[in-house]
Amino acid sequence: MADVNPGPRRRGRPRKDSSSDARTAIADAASAEFAEKGYDKTSIRGIARRAQVDSALVHHYFESKAGLFAEVVKLPVRPDRIVRSALDTDDDRLGESLVRTVLSAWERSTVKSIGVTVLRSAVSDSAAGRLIRQFLLRELKGAVAGRLESSGVDPAEADVRATLVLTQMAGALIFRHVLELEPLASMPVDDLIARLAPAVQCHIDGVGDVE
Missing domain, CATH: 1.10.10.60 (Homeodomain-like)
Known part of the structure; x- marks a missing residue:
């Protein structure tokens, strides 16, 4: 047959x-x-x-x-989803929501273990580092900038503010978890959130912008 x-x-x-x-x-x-x-x-x-x-x-x-x-x-969590979930709040609480959501996620051992590797790669001049930077800028900074634009912020200004927000939080994560700089490394996460959130909110609000 x-x-x-x-x-x-x-x-x-x-x-x-x-x-x-x-x-x-x-x-x-x-x-x-x-x-x-x-x-x-x-x-x-x-x-x-x-x-x-x-x-x-x-x-x-x-x-x-x-x-x-x-x-x-092989990311243990989706950083784009974490950030987007934090954006669903009022404008005047956006800084606190972003900082709390991101920093709290990093306190989980499963996130921190690979997150440190990802951050180290992101600041390197390797092909993997460039790829990760593109991902972070496109998915994380883009999400924050889009949220600001939806509140009436000019696109160019929203991009500047989103960049400052991302650098502020990335800096805190790098110094706390990668470089383990004291007293930041051992500071209770709630204390760090309380100190960092107002600075991030200032960037979101554009405080200090030249009119």
């Missing part, structure tokens, strides 16, 4: 027995795309093309480019 040709494989959601292979293929394709093009220039469509699947399948498994990056880099 002659073999039956099933015809070309249809794109879209895979059968149950092929789902694991499809997910792996997408993750491998994403890793290659990020390495070759960097975070900013990598697209979901390009990843899907390399993995030979439909772009809808990429979204089905990983939701977004940020989700794929988190999978490839």
